[in-house]
Amino acid sequence: MIVTETTLPGVMLIEPRVFGDDRGFFLESWNARSFADAGLDLTFVQDNHSRSAQGVLRGLHYQLANPQGKLVRVTSGAVFDVAVDVRRSSPNFGQWVGYELSDTNKRMLWVPPGFAHGFVVISKTADFLYKCTQLYDPSDDRGVRWDDPAIGIDWPAGGLPPTLSAKDATAPLLADAQVFA
Secondary structure (H helix, E strand, O other), X not given: OEEEEOOOOOOEEEEOOEEEEOOXXXXXOOOHHHHHHOOOOOOOOEEEEEEEEOOEEEEEEEEOOOOOOEEEEEEEOEEEEEEEEOEOOOOOOOOEEEEXXXXXXXXXXXXXXXXXXXXXXXXXXXXXXEEEOOOOOHHHEEEOOXXXXXXXXXXXXXXXOOEOOHHHHOOOOHHHOOOEO
């Protein structure tokens, strides 16, 4: 696999080796030894799967007391996936990176603790899978507005406003959010 550090230190774009022929393809989406050899010695405790329609935007989410690291990928469709540094002491605080993840390119993104995460579906539907390093605790859930001008995420233009949950629509701006020290 090819592991590329993004402009946000700690956030990694991962391109697995894909073995394909006329029958289809095979890839390893997780191999503890291979990931450890690439500097990602991780233990996962929870797997999640969401399906969303085109234009659905989920995020920007993070957990404060028990932060989750997330290894994310798309098994059907395509999303524009984003990580935002929400560590106030970081020189990259408030900066973001975004990548298209799809069933075609088979890329994954490692979003470490200390980063908010979100995505918008750019295909008709998308199945989004992610492995987490901590169990989800609803009381620990935090978020930042997807359209915070201080962050300035360049979400793909779909022509219509995104479909948001009530929680995401009312998330605070980064300046007002509880974030990491």
